[in-house]
Amino acid sequence: MPDIFVNYRTSDEDTAATVIERELSRRFGTERVFRASKSIKIGRSFPQELLIAVRRSSALIAVVGPGWADARTADGRRALDDPEDWTRREIIEAFESGARVVPVLVGSTTRLDRRLLPPEIAELADCQYRRYSNRDAESCLRRLGDDLAEAIPRLAEAERQIARATGMAQTHNEIGRVNGSVVQAGDYRHDQSGGIGNVGRDVGTFINNASGPVHTGNGTQHNTIRNGGVEFHGDGSNYVERGTVNNDFGGRGGREDRRP
Incomplete structure (x- = not known):
């Protein structure tokens, strides 16, 4: 049975209710979050399923939009004043359970004003609320989920189980006195036979399966091969001997000599 019951009025903010339900389902598991149009199976008794679900839930999320309080019944009465209004009935059941x-x-x-609510659900105005905005949806949903996980411990455990099952468990590191950038990853696998260096600003360079000497730091590197030679200088000059090719890209005029 669900831990969270999503209560909403279809004529008011059913889209927001769907977004909230989907995010909470992603985080805690779809079977733990009840939303009528998703959770009630075809052919099942609508009233019975609603009442059972809300009575067994640990939390009810009442999605309240601009038209929530003033919605009308078919005969023009305010819906909240109708004892048969399901939005009202679900909230009453949640309080009673x-x-x-x-x-x-x-x-x-x-904010809700208890003076404008029916006495049966006036308590709703005193409940600590949260906000949801399309402009800041990610942070609103994250905060709501965090609050629910803190209030209902089994939701936090369900989230950890989902993270382990999907390989998304958090990685915790303690790193001190680092001068530069640090990248954290949940999993990191490689077959390294080369080296790791740093090239330009914060861009890391990984060289895999290097077949010769590799220079990834500062200073001068000299490599000599019997049938030719390679020499790298930290000031930008290089000399390559294979045939005869001389390149000088230093600060003395940029000379280049080529001989066939």
């Missing part, structure tokens, strides 16, 4: 009720105010929705 002792679930944690979290209003999520969408966009520019103002």
Whole structure:
């Protein structure tokens, strides 16, 4: 059964409710998050499934948009005043079952005023709320998920199990007195027979399976091969002897001599 029940009004912010449910499902597992149009199987009793799910959930997320409080029934009455309104009924069930009720105010929705709510759900206005905005969706969803994981320990454990199963477990390192950049990765595998150096600013260079000497630092490197030679200087000059080719790219005029 679910741990989180997503309560919303279809005429108000069903899109936001879907986004919230999908992110929480991704983080904690889809079976732990109930949203009616996703979770109720074909042919099942709609009222029964709703009531069972909300009564067994540890938290109810009440998605409240700008039109939530003023939505009307077919005969023109305010929906919140209708005892048969499912948005209202689910919130009442959550309070009666002792679930944690979290209003999520969408966009520019103002805080709820208990004086404007039916007495049966006036307590909703006193519950600590969170906000959701499309402009800052990532941080809003992350904060909501973090708060739920802290409030409901088994959600945190479910998240750790998903991370282990998908290879996304966090990597923890302690690094001190580093002058430069540090890159952290969950997994790092390589077959190294070359070397690792640093070229230009913070760009790291990895040379794999090097077949000869490699210079990745500062200073001068001299390499001599019997049938030719290679000489690298830190000031930008080089001399290559194979046939006869002389290149001088130093600071003395940029001379280049070539002989056939």
